[in-house]
Amino acid sequence: MHEGKIVKALSGFYYVLTDQNEIIECRGRGVFRKHKITPLVGDYVVFQLESGQKGYILEVKERKNMLIRPPISNVDQAILVFSATEPDFSPSLLDRFLVLIESNCIKPVICITKIDLLDEDELAKIKRYANDYENAGYPVLLTSAETGEGIEKVREYLKGKTSVFAGQSGVGKSSMLNALRPELELKTADISSHLGRGKHTTRHVELIEIDGGLVADTPGFSSLDFQSLNAEDLDSCFPEMARLSNQCKFRGCLHMGEPQCAVKKAVEKGEIPQYRYDHYQLFLQEIKDRKPRY
Ligand SMILES: Nc1nc2c(ncn2[C@@H]2O[C@H](COP(=O)(O)OP(=O)(O)OP(=O)(O)O)[C@@H](O)[C@H]2O)c(=O)[nH]1
Ligand SMILES: [Mg+2]
Ligand SMILES: [Zn+2]
Known part of the structure; x- marks a missing residue:
């Protein structure tokens, strides 16, 4: 019996990284399908070796967390990759990703790319956003x-952890990984072809080793709705609001105009950026309008 971590899933095969730093091609047990267990990239598994260095997954260990799209488990942190330009920096999309990541109990790290393309004014604007976050x-x-620039800082964050790179198509996720480890030679594509086809260049989920950490270059997040989040829990995904919410007069304050709301007050004083609060309101409305699922 052996143990390892699935680093790639492709065409019914699972590629399991062992403690000896070997990658073993494995199949899943037939019984998994019956029990609706789908081994995921990121899973810790127990496997048996068959003939010719091929394996057979016997057990999927309990997951710390999992994401559906991209399908990956046991993630320590998400590197949210957003370009400063091409495509334009979008705080509303970033806030959506942040809520999604926070609500899955994964630590976000914001990475703003392509700063070489900015002029002085544009850079100043991006720095103001960076400061807010x-x-x-x-x-x-x-x-x-x-x-x-900044690549060595990214490297520091990746050490010893399992991370996912997430962000819109064309923001430069694969380019960043290539900069971290040039021999990877991950496929990248210029932005016009992204826009033209609206497709991701990176198609499957795979964990890549970088400096003792594992990183998934994902095909991006396609679903960004808040299916499993309650209205009362949304403020916990905005840390600057979460810190204040116990100073609101009412327990369970949704910060939508209730009397003596500490969050609303902080927005009025400019301590919380108006756009962050606007996004909070927008997402809250989306959660309230959400159709119940059975
Ligand atoms: N000038 C500049 N261009 C960049 C930078 N990072 C990426 N690019 C360019 O942006 C385009 C898209 O980069 P990719 O790395 O393919 O983007 P991606 O996020 O992996 O896209 P998907 O795989 O489709 O999700 C390519 O043409 C890159 O050369 C950067 O820091 N500066
Ligand atoms: Mg890519
Ligand atoms: Zn409040």
């Missing part, structure tokens, strides 16, 4: 795969 409590890294 740092004040909220997130690490923010300004990077360029082109010039190498």
